Amino acid sequence: MKSCIFLLIGLFLSLGNGVVRPIKPGTQRRYICPPEFVRLGNGCYYLSSHISTWQDAHFSCKERNSTLLSLDTKWKDRTMRNYLNRAEFARLERWIGGLFDWSRQQWVWGAQGAPVSYLNFGQLAPVNAMNWHCIFMDPLQEYNWNHKLCVKRLHYICETSLTKVGSSKRHNPLRNVTTMTTATRNLS
Template sequence: MAPHHVLTLMVVGFGLLTQVQGDRCPLGFVRHKTSCYWFSTYKGSFPEARSMCRYLRSDLAKVTSKDEDDFLRHFALVRGKAPNYFLGGSDFRQTRRWSWNGEEQQMTYTNWGPREPNNPLTQHCIVLSKAYNYQWGDYFCHYANNFVCECPVLQ
C-alpha cells in the first residue's frame, strides 16, 4: 500500500485526539511550556505529514530555541524509535534559506548535525535524525517519515 493510502486510512481513527487532557493539550500530545507536541508513529511525505498535523489542529513543529530543541531531542531519544521525524522547516522558498512552515522570515535558531545541510539541490525538508542523535538533517520531502506536530497549549 502506498504511503499516502496509509495516512488516508489512519485519519479515521484519530477522532479521539481532539479531546483535551488535564494539562490542556489534545489527547496524545505532550506539553512543554506553552506548546503541545505529537510524535507520530505513522509515516508520510512532508505534505502528507503537514496535512495530518492540520487535521489534528496543529502544524509541523517549529523549533525556535535550544530549550525547545533539547526537549524534542530528549523525547525522541527516550520515547521515539523512528530514524527520522519531519519538522516544519524547509528551504522551498529559496534554496539554502531555511524557514518554518513556509514563513518568509529565515530561521534564527538551528541545530544541524555534522556536515548538514549537505544536499541543497535535492533535500529541502528538515528532519530530526537519529543518525545525528536527533540533531537536524536535510532530507527528501517526498520520502515517508515520522513527524512531529505542534500546537499551542489550549486555553
C-alpha cells in the same frame, strides 16, 4: 481575614488588558493538550505513528489543528531532543517544519514562511542541490537536524498550544476543619 488577603492577592494578580477580574480564593487556571498530544513545557506535541511525505505530514498536522514542529529556540530544541532520546522511544527520523526556500536560498519554517533563525544541524548529508529539501530530526545524530528530499516518507512531529480550561477549586485540606472558636460556640 485570610479570605480577604486571598481576595486582594487574587485581585492584583488578575490584572490584564486594563481590566480587573477578581479571582476567587482557591481557584487555579488549568491547561491541557488535545488527545494524543503530549505536554512538554508550555506546548503540546504529537509524534506520528505512521510515515508521510513532508507535505502530507504538514496537512496531517493541520487536520489536528496544529503545525509541523518549529524548533525556533535552543530550549525547545533541547527539550524535544531529550524527550526523543529516552529509552522507550524507537529511534526514528521525524519531519519537523523547516524546508529550503530555493528562491530565497534560505531555510524557512513552512507553516509561517519565516526564516529559520535558530539552527541545529548536525553533520549534513552531502547534496548537490538543496531544491525540495526539508528538515528532519536525525536519530543517528542525537536528533540534531538534517535534511533530505521532502518526498521521502518519515514519521513527523506536530505542535500546538496548550488549551485553557475552566478554573477548578484547589484542594484545601483545612476546608472541613472546624476552628476552635466555632467548636466552642457549638458547645454553648
